[in-house]
Each structure stands twice: as C-alpha cells, then as structure tokens.
Amino acid sequence: MHLICGSVQLADAPPDSGHTGIVTNGMPGIHIEHYVRAARSKDIDEILPLYVDNRIELYAVLAHEKHQDVWEQLTTQMLGRLHGEELLHQQTCVEHFFRRFVGLHSTIPGDTTVQFHIEEQVSQVAQWGGIGPVLARILREAIETAGEIHNNTHLSAGSATVADAIPEIIAKIMEQASSVLILGRNEYVLPIIESLAEAGFERLFFAHPDMGIAHELALNDALYSLTDAHIRLPIEWEQRHEMLAECDVVITMLTPEQISGTKEATPCITLREAQSHLDSRKNRPLVIVDCSSEGGESEANIDPGFYQQENVFIYTLSDLEKVVQQNIQRRRRTIPQAQKRIAKRAQICMQRLYGKDRYLFDGMIARSPVMHTVLELTRRAATSDANILIQGETGTGKELIARAIHRQSHRAEGSFVTINCGAIPEDLLESELFGHVKGSFTGAMSNKQGLLEQAHHGTLLLDEIGDMSLPLQVKLLRAIQEGEIRSVGSTEQRTIDVRIVASTHRDLEELIQEGTFREDLYYRLNVIRITVPPLRERREDILPLAEAFLRRFAAPRRSFGRPDQRTLRLQPEVERCLLAYEWPGNVRELENVIERAVALSFGGMIRIESLPSSLCQQPAQGQVTPEQLIQEAMDQQYSLRELEAQYIEQVLKASDWNHTLATQILGISRTTLWRKMNDYGISKE
Amino acid sequence: MPMNFLNPLAYLLAVGYGISFLFYLLSFTTSRDAMGRWGSCLLLVSTVLHLFFLVSFTWIHKRIPLAHVTEAMTLLAWFAATVYLILEWRLGEKAFGTFLMPIPFALQLIAALGLEMNRPVAPILRDVLFEVHAIAILLAYAAFALSFIASLMYVLLYREVTHKQWGMLYVRLPSLQFLSEFSLHAGLIGFGLITFGIVMGSWNGIRVWSSGWSLDSKILTTFGTWLVYGLFVLLYRLQGWRGRRNAYLSIFGFLWVLFSFLIVTNYLSGIHSF
The missing domain is CATH 3.40.50.720 (NAD(P)-binding Rossmann-like Domain)
Incomplete structure (x- = not known):
C-alpha cells in the first residue's frame, strides 16, 4: 500500500462548483465519477480528488509504490501536468491532508468551513466508490486531529469574519x-x-x-x-x-x-x-x-x-x-504549534495504517462500498461491549469479522473461543458450553471447563446459532442475562464476563415465527447486527479476492521446481467467468475454485479449462449460442450498430451500470466502452 | 526551640505563592492552558500547606495568629488565596489569578520577613470576641481585595474596549458586566463583614477598656474604610451606579485599606497592633 498526493494550483478565478466541487483545468465536464472510474484499474485502490483552497489535489492509494507511473498517467490525463509541485508520499501525504483539513493553508488559518467542504466532497467521491478503507481511515484521523487542534490550540480562536466579530x-x-x-x-x-x-x-x-x-x-x-x-x-x-x-x-x-x-x-x-x-x-x-x-x-x-x-x-x-485582523494574526502565530500536533498525529495514523489493526482491510479485501460500510460498522462495534449478531450466507467471512471484532476490542488480550452450534449434538453442546463435573453423566470422567468459562474476559463466537436447540437457548439466555453459569451436574454458580458474538446464515426472525428460536434470546444477541453481503452483491471484490488467493496458493508451488508461479495470472475469459458466476458458496467457494485452478494450471496463466465446468457452463444452460442469436437477427436485418448498442446496454443493465464489470464482460477497454456509450447515446436514464 | 519549622515554612509559602503567580502570568501571556493548570495546582498545595502552618501556629502558641500585624498578614494572605481558589473552581475563570496572586505573595513575604515567634502577647488578644472581630475584618479585607482586583480588570478592559485596542486583555478577560458584578458582590460582602467586625470591635472595646474606647488612628481609618464602602453600596442601591465609576470607588477603597493596614499600623502609634 502506498499513499501519494499531487496538486494543481488553479487560476485565480474560483471554479464553477457545478461539477460537485471538483473542477478541471481547462477540461470542462470531468466529474468525480471520471476520476474514480479512471482510477479503478487494479493498481490504484482508492482515489480522492479534492478541490480545496483553490487547488485541485489528487490523493491516491496505490497497491504498490511501483505503480506510481500509473497514477502519474492518470493525473496528467485528468489535470494536465502537475507543474512545479512536488509529489507527496506516505506520511508527508497524510500530513499534508491533515494540514489542509485543519485549515492551516487556508487564507484564514484554522478556517473550520474547509473541513465541511472536504467532508462533503469526500462523501461524494465515496458515492462513486473512490474511497476505500485507507482513505476512510485517514479522514477519520483527520477529523480527530482537527478536534484535538481546535480544543488545545488557538488555531480557530476568535472571529474570522466581520459578522462574527460583533x-x-x-x-x-x-x-x-x-x-x-x-x-x-x-x-x-x-x-x-x-x-x-x-x-x-x-x-x-x-x-x-x-x-x-x-x-x-x-x-x-x-x-x-x-x-x-x-x-x-x-x-x-x-x-x-x-x-x-x-x-x-x-x-x-x-x-x-x-x-x-x-x-x-x-x-x-x-x-x-x-x-x-x-x-x-x-x-x-x-x-x-x-x-x-x-x-x-x-x-x-x-x-x-x-x-x-x-x-x-x-x-x-x-x-x-481590526478585531478580525488581529484574530487572524493570532491564529497565524499558533500555526507552528498546530504543525507539531499534526506531525505527531500523522505519524500515529501511519502506524495505524501499517500496524496492528491493519488486518481489518488487509485480511479482508474490500473494494466494494457495501463492504466498506460493513467494515466500518465492525470497527465501531468492536469498541463497544455489546453483543453482536453477524448474519450472512455461508462462506462470506463471518468468522473473520468476529475475529476482527475481538482483536479490536478491549478484550483482545482475552481468549477468542468459537464453537459451531450446528455441528455438535445437543447434549454434548451443553457440556461443551457450560462444562461438566466428574460423574455427572456416563462418560464424564473428569471435570471439564466450559467454553463460556474459557472465554472469560474474552469473546465467544457462537457459530450457526440458529441451529441451537430451544432448551439450550433458554440456558444461554440465562447465562447472558445473569452473567453466571453452572456446569452440568454442578451446584456451584460461577460468574463469567464474556462478550457473545453470534453468527448465522439463517434468517432468525423467520425462525422466531416458526417457533424454533426464542425471541428474547434474539433481542439479547441482536444488539448490533452486522450483515455480511454475499459475494454476488459485491462483485467489485471478486477479482481482487481471486488475485489475493492466487498469490496465496501460488507461493508454495514454487518449491516444486515449477515455473515462477508469482506471475500466475488469470486469462481474460476466466475473469469474465468469475464475474458472471453467482457464487452460492461465496468467498469460500471462490477460494476453493482458485486453489483448484492453481493446482491444475500449467504455465503462467490460469486457463478456462482449469475452472470447474459448472462455473463456466452456467450461461449455456438452456441458452442460445452467439450463432443462434445472430441467426435470429439475420431475419430482421439488424445493423451491426443496432446490435452492438443493444448488447452494450443490456450488459450494462445486467451489471447494474458498473462500468468496470461491463468492460470485463464485453472484453473491451473502458475508453472504448465510454466512447461507444457516447456514440450510441447510452446512459443510465 | 523544637517547633522551629514555622519560620522556614512561612518563607516556603511565600515562594509557593510567588511561583504560582508566575505560572498564572505565563498562562495569561502565552495562553497555554497547561501553565494555568500548574498554577492552580501549586496554589492548592500552597493553601493546604498554609492551613497546616496556621493550625500548627495555633497549636503551638495556643492562640490564633492575630496578635501582630505580620500574623494578621499571613492570615489575610491565606483568606485571599483560599477564597480565590474556591471562586476559580466555581467560575472556571483563571484570568483573575494573574491579577490577584501578587497580593497573597506580597503579604506572605512581608509576614515571613517580620514573623517572630515567642512574642509576648497581651491577654486581651487571646479573647474569643477579639478573634471574631479581627477575623471578620480580615475577611472583609480579603473581599475588598477581590473587589479591587475585579475593578482593576474592569478599568483595564474598559480602556481596551473603548479605545478599540484589541489587545491581550481583550482576549483573556471575562466580560465587563461579569467583572462589574463580581466587584459589586465582593464589595457588598466585604461591607457586611466589616460592619460586623466593627460592631464586634466596639463591643469588645467597651467590655475590656473600663474607660470606654478611645479614638486611635486605626479606629479612625477603619471607620473611613467603612464609609467608602458604604458609599459604594449606597450609590449602587440608590443611584444605580454600575461599571466604571463603581470600579474607581472600589479601587480607591482598597488603596485606603492598604494605607490603613501598612502605613498607619507601622508609623502611627495606637492601641491596635494592626
């Protein structure tokens, strides 16, 4: 991960803000959307074009430092040349963003309106998917830094306008x-x-x-x-x-x-x-x-x-x-003080981005906006001590989320215990959860500590909570409510302090209707609910995930003397296949598919033959081949233009107007798609 | 003398007040809140130590330190510092400290220089009635000191606000209205206390001196103080005087108190030792 920022000073004339705040340098009509879309190549993870203090600044998160030229191409394409401006990297980049955010470079130092303008623009960029976990984190830290500076220094003290001076x-x-x-x-x-x-x-x-x-x-x-x-x-x-x-x-x-x-x-x-x-x-x-x-x-x-x-x-x-002038001068004098705090905060921010809780976006690949909101919710839920219910289809990564919550919470030092309630017979589950004393039933040869007790001061993940039997639900409810448990066969009550994270792939509300899940337990567990979207609802993540798995499975194979597997890549048809598939088994299925493909692949390319046949045949089920399609069109004497326009529009509709996805299905470049959309007058409306 | 720690402690207290004054001053000029916090902490420590000093003094000598002008000064210093500290805690206003702290500092320094243990004490000065009389008047002086400080700040801020020189005082000080009301209430409380103190004093005088009490210089100046603050109260009540003119009156009143406390006590003889 590499952070970079460059900026362009605009001419004096304040640019037209009709373009949602972002304005171009003599290239009218370029909106945030275009920046984000252009950046959605695989090498630029996140991008934030910002119009602030009469400059355009382009912040980006690159997958690797070596992708800098990709970013430079983009900026040249979008903004013209970044003349005379030094590029900022990593910590200096964060620092620079903080300074802008706090208003250190504004004409009125400490101008708090800058903050609102930036936040507004960021939310717009986020709508187009330009903001990822890294930039979101930096923004959050910037807000905190601004708060700290406004509280502890006089950077924003005193009125800065005549009206406020009264x-x-x-x-x-x-x-x-x-x-x-x-x-x-x-x-x-x-x-x-x-x-x-x-x-x-x-x-x-x-x-x-x-x-x-x-x-x-x-x-x-x-x-x-x-x-x-x-x-x-x-x-x-x-x-x-x-x-x-x-x-x-x-x-x-x-x-x-x-x-x-x-x-x-x-x-x-x-x-x-x-x-x-x-x-x-x-x-x-x-x-x-x-x-x-x-x-x-x-x-x-x-x-x-x-x-x-x-x-x-x-x-x-x-x-x-005069009052205003004096206030502004006084604010200027506190700039060095604010600088120092900003430098310190930027350093902390970098440490956080690269440090302990980096796994939140390192372990979980999230390029889709839905997943960002999920991760953000996870991060916030972790800081509280409330019980959490994680809902999501099988294989979506519910346990990863639960682990992330545990490691982010103040219970991180305690143990993280998981149990799959669906996989263990009912009576066994009870003694697993609550423990038992020697001789309490046949086979109880010794005292056994329950998982609830093991998770004391820690977190207990109850996987597939929906499969738990009703009597056990009652006992669990009691344990949660009273904070006390009693082992099977024991008379002794023991106090426990456990945070319960429950996960399920079933709809608990439906189970309540059916009477197989207790409503009171549901409300106990469902204090915060995190719904992990299935993979098909976040198709943007499919290819990054596939590549990540590719890297993971390819690495050990090198030791067998095969060709250098790090260059293993996906054939374009494979990519298309992966994107079009429905993924009922979600990320886990994708993982298995890639593992299999790596095992079966030869040379540096994953070919379509290496994929399970079910994956690629999907469109063929009862469907027409291109030949049949054209046969029908022949009768109607359609022009190539008409056909192409229709096809592009249908594909766009099917991919929910996600242009990246569409280009991958159509097998054309973004610029070509863009040109053709303009040619044929295809737009979202 | 086994209990000889009182003299060094008196100096230590003066140093404590002095340093805490410096912290307040730094906090005022550089607008660093940390400095103000240090000042408050040190002031708190000093007042607690001071209380210990006063209690020890009373314990050792079996009397409240009221028999000599220096003893009264250290008591007054403690009153002023403690009352200020309570006000700072209640009002959250540190700007006062910068202006007020020189008073306990100076009083304590003079007291420490002149403090003498084992001074022979007239028996009437061990009387409870006398102690009430003296403490009431000292408390009144502490209130006048606060009123004076608020008025001084008022006058300074008034100058900046009317001359439109938006300087440091403009940034730091509370509003004119606040200062004016503060000065007024401190003055009113002080006036009540001094009235009570004078009444107690005269009763004491009648009781102790069989000849009836004679008019010494101290009694006259104290009566003068009473008149000045009486005027202050009267003008506020009847004429609705607020703001600048009141402030000047309060400043004059306190200068008069200082005159009576320092000059009259030392250079004019009388039956009052302070």
Whole structure:
C-alpha cells in the first residue's frame, strides 16, 4: 500500500462548483465519477480528488509504490501536468491532508468551513466508490486531529469574519445579551443575523424606513442557524428609539443619506429622541455597531452625543475589521504549534495504517462500498461491549469479522473461543458450553471447563446459532442475562464476563415465527447486527479476492521446481467467468475454485479449462449460442450498430451500470466502452 | 526551640505563592492552558500547606495568629488565596489569578520577613470576641481585595474596549458586566463583614477598656474604610451606579485599606497592633 498526493494550483478565478466541487483545468465536464472510474484499474485502490483552497489535489492509494507511473498517467490525463509541485508520499501525504483539513493553508488559518467542504466532497467521491478503507481511515484521523487542534490550540480562536466579530465584542461587554435591533439592510445583514443567532441572541428586531424590507428580513428563512426559538419581528421605523429601552445591541446599516423621508441628513438614531429610553436602561450597557457599508469611517452615522453617554459602546465597521485582523494574526502565530500536533498525529495514523489493526482491510479485501460500510460498522462495534449478531450466507467471512471484532476490542488480550452450534449434538453442546463435573453423566470422567468459562474476559463466537436447540437457548439466555453459569451436574454458580458474538446464515426472525428460536434470546444477541453481503452483491471484490488467493496458493508451488508461479495470472475469459458466476458458496467457494485452478494450471496463466465446468457452463444452460442469436437477427436485418448498442446496454443493465464489470464482460477497454456509450447515446436514464 | 519549622515554612509559602503567580502570568501571556493548570495546582498545595502552618501556629502558641500585624498578614494572605481558589473552581475563570496572586505573595513575604515567634502577647488578644472581630475584618479585607482586583480588570478592559485596542486583555478577560458584578458582590460582602467586625470591635472595646474606647488612628481609618464602602453600596442601591465609576470607588477603597493596614499600623502609634 502506498499513499501519494499531487496538486494543481488553479487560476485565480474560483471554479464553477457545478461539477460537485471538483473542477478541471481547462477540461470542462470531468466529474468525480471520471476520476474514480479512471482510477479503478487494479493498481490504484482508492482515489480522492479534492478541490480545496483553490487547488485541485489528487490523493491516491496505490497497491504498490511501483505503480506510481500509473497514477502519474492518470493525473496528467485528468489535470494536465502537475507543474512545479512536488509529489507527496506516505506520511508527508497524510500530513499534508491533515494540514489542509485543519485549515492551516487556508487564507484564514484554522478556517473550520474547509473541513465541511472536504467532508462533503469526500462523501461524494465515496458515492462513486473512490474511497476505500485507507482513505476512510485517514479522514477519520483527520477529523480527530482537527478536534484535538481546535480544543488545545488557538488555531480557530476568535472571529474570522466581520459578522462574527460583533457577538465576540458584545461578549466582552455583556454576559447575556438577547435582544438586538437591526436598522436598515445591506450586504452584511444576513451573515450578521446568522452569527447573532448562533451566538444565542434570541430576539431580533428589524426596522427600515421601508416597512416591506423590515418584513422581508424578519421572514427570511434562508438562514440555517435560525430556529423556532428565535423571535424575529419587524418594527415600525418610528418605534426604533423606543426599542433602545429593551435591546442591548443596535446595528445600523444606513447612512444618513440613505434614510428617505428626512429633509436633512440625520443619523438613524438620535440622542435627542433616544435619551428618555436610554435613561430607563439604568446604566445597563448598550452596544451600537455602525455597519453602514460606505460610511464605516464617518462619524456622521452615529449621533456624536452617544459617545458621551455612560455605558454606551460604539463600534464601526473598521473596528470590527481590526478585531478580525488581529484574530487572524493570532491564529497565524499558533500555526507552528498546530504543525507539531499534526506531525505527531500523522505519524500515529501511519502506524495505524501499517500496524496492528491493519488486518481489518488487509485480511479482508474490500473494494466494494457495501463492504466498506460493513467494515466500518465492525470497527465501531468492536469498541463497544455489546453483543453482536453477524448474519450472512455461508462462506462470506463471518468468522473473520468476529475475529476482527475481538482483536479490536478491549478484550483482545482475552481468549477468542468459537464453537459451531450446528455441528455438535445437543447434549454434548451443553457440556461443551457450560462444562461438566466428574460423574455427572456416563462418560464424564473428569471435570471439564466450559467454553463460556474459557472465554472469560474474552469473546465467544457462537457459530450457526440458529441451529441451537430451544432448551439450550433458554440456558444461554440465562447465562447472558445473569452473567453466571453452572456446569452440568454442578451446584456451584460461577460468574463469567464474556462478550457473545453470534453468527448465522439463517434468517432468525423467520425462525422466531416458526417457533424454533426464542425471541428474547434474539433481542439479547441482536444488539448490533452486522450483515455480511454475499459475494454476488459485491462483485467489485471478486477479482481482487481471486488475485489475493492466487498469490496465496501460488507461493508454495514454487518449491516444486515449477515455473515462477508469482506471475500466475488469470486469462481474460476466466475473469469474465468469475464475474458472471453467482457464487452460492461465496468467498469460500471462490477460494476453493482458485486453489483448484492453481493446482491444475500449467504455465503462467490460469486457463478456462482449469475452472470447474459448472462455473463456466452456467450461461449455456438452456441458452442460445452467439450463432443462434445472430441467426435470429439475420431475419430482421439488424445493423451491426443496432446490435452492438443493444448488447452494450443490456450488459450494462445486467451489471447494474458498473462500468468496470461491463468492460470485463464485453472484453473491451473502458475508453472504448465510454466512447461507444457516447456514440450510441447510452446512459443510465 | 523544637517547633522551629514555622519560620522556614512561612518563607516556603511565600515562594509557593510567588511561583504560582508566575505560572498564572505565563498562562495569561502565552495562553497555554497547561501553565494555568500548574498554577492552580501549586496554589492548592500552597493553601493546604498554609492551613497546616496556621493550625500548627495555633497549636503551638495556643492562640490564633492575630496578635501582630505580620500574623494578621499571613492570615489575610491565606483568606485571599483560599477564597480565590474556591471562586476559580466555581467560575472556571483563571484570568483573575494573574491579577490577584501578587497580593497573597506580597503579604506572605512581608509576614515571613517580620514573623517572630515567642512574642509576648497581651491577654486581651487571646479573647474569643477579639478573634471574631479581627477575623471578620480580615475577611472583609480579603473581599475588598477581590473587589479591587475585579475593578482593576474592569478599568483595564474598559480602556481596551473603548479605545478599540484589541489587545491581550481583550482576549483573556471575562466580560465587563461579569467583572462589574463580581466587584459589586465582593464589595457588598466585604461591607457586611466589616460592619460586623466593627460592631464586634466596639463591643469588645467597651467590655475590656473600663474607660470606654478611645479614638486611635486605626479606629479612625477603619471607620473611613467603612464609609467608602458604604458609599459604594449606597450609590449602587440608590443611584444605580454600575461599571466604571463603581470600579474607581472600589479601587480607591482598597488603596485606603492598604494605607490603613501598612502605613498607619507601622508609623502611627495606637492601641491596635494592626
């Protein structure tokens, strides 16, 4: 596994975000989908194109470092040349991603909106299948790192916009201000309302010489931070001075010239009219902010009389800008501190990717989105101590999941015990599970510790739980509920601390309906349910799995003096066969098929003859041969074009519009498929 | 003297307060939370040790350390530090520490320098009534000290907020309203305590001195303190004074307390030893 990243600085013009955030360098129309599709060659496992801080960055996980040129080809094809930029590898790449994510390189250091933009883009890329376990992990670590930095450094401290500076200053003057009067309207009004609402101002009053505008502002629903708890009221323009008695904050956005209906230029609030209302405040502090866009410097916007008042604090736009500037400078000063933390976290992240819990995606090959969600759920389930039910067809890897859970959990030091409930006769199963004392039944020659006891402080996997008999289910339920067990023939109760992971290929809910499975036990076990999809529902994983098995089975054969088996490859027809097959036995069947094929193969290629005949004959059952098909078409005099278009569309439909799969069935390259789809106007709709 | 550990301990306490002040200062200037935590920890250790010091003193000498100005100072230092520590724990506001810590530090340092064991003590100073009187007034002083610190911070922050110089104080200090209310409540509590202390003192005086109590300089200055804070309370109640003017009054009041405590006690003779 190798991580790599390259980036392209874009021209100043902010690119059109219509393309789901990712924009091309003079190559319009390239969407995330294309990146991901182009990268889905076998050598690029995961890819993440990112548009951030006016750059396009292309992160990728390569199967091996030597595949770098594949990635470089892709980037050149997609982005033009990565001019003058150094490529980042491995830890530096992770570090770089963290820095971007935390907002270290943004114009406003520590800008938290960057984080949201990145997460949004990642989720879009994930929809197209570009994100795999490695990138998902890095993203998770990035979120944690950002949390750590925001909590422990001042990288995101203080307001970074003029609108946010207003509540910040108010908070330095008053403890609990809740009412604000907004006079007029300009381009700042919406950000200011939003930032006030977020800061806990609950009552917002709007006044404007034009009552319609005041109404409009009060009813504006475009702001996400406004909730039902916020009261917004339009106020008659004449009433604005009365509001001073109540509101702790006044924000004016009108210059004297803008106030219509007055003969001479007067500020929007005058001390003469406000005096009596000010007095009724009894020295409670009042903040007046002059946000009128043109006259930020002009003293004429505010009645100079207010400056003489006790406990009246007056600010202008330039004061707010000064606060923001100062905050940004202070944030800049904490960058080295944040850098250090990021370097440390990146190192930890790399260790995790290569370290102990790497098996989560190393042992289990998962290139399909379904499997990623399963693995993610597994990882999260492992950290809890809840009982887990793993459902899935036979051979899907339920035990692997159970082991992963055990090793990830805090019980990893304890033992992992498994028992197949379907494979052991009922009475034997009881003594296996609970143990027995000497002489409790014929053949009980000595005391025997039960598996539940062996798994003390560990995990017990009850495989095929659906096959357990009802009386034993009751005993198991008791053991789980009480945390105590009693051996067969013993009177002594022993406390156990075991996490139960149960797995089954049967539908337990159906068994409950039939009355062969106890509902209460079901709810005990089904605290978290992990459903492992069958192989046919994750066809993307078939070929990677096949290759992995190939490597595994090919290796020992070298010792017999055969040709170098590491170059063993699958014939294209074999690949097609594998992809088209239904795999009732799932991964285990695939494993056996590959083992058999390796044993039977000659030379460096797995040929179709090495596969079991049932696997390839499937399409032939009662089906037509290409000759027959063409025979029918001959009568209708179809053109080659029509036939080809039809066939491609059908194949795409059959493969659920998975282009990789389709190309493999059709035996053409992706670009050819793409071209033909365009030619024939085939699209998902 | 077998119990000679009290003198070195007094110096150690001064050092403890001093270092914890430095930590608070560092935390304030560099905005490192770790520094603040160290400061709080050290302050906690110091106050606990200080309590041990006071208890030992009382145990050895069979009286509360109240007979001399230096003894009163160390007691006052402990009051101030402990009250602050409780407030920090309740309010989670460390900025105060930076401003307040010089007070216990200085008091304890002066006390340690002048502390003398085995000083002959007049019997009236072992009286419970006297002790209540003195402790009430010392507690009032501690409250005034807190009020003073809050007011000082208020004035400094007010300057930054009105002059629009968004400096370090702007970043670190709590809001003006908070400071003002804090100062006000500390002042009110202090006023209550000093009133109680004066009443107890006069009762004590009438009881002890058969001639009725004479007006010495200390009584006069203390009465002055009472008047200043009385005005403070009155203006708040009747005139609704808040903010800057109150802050100035509180600062003046505490300076007056310092004057009466340090200057009057040392340079003007009277029947009060502090």
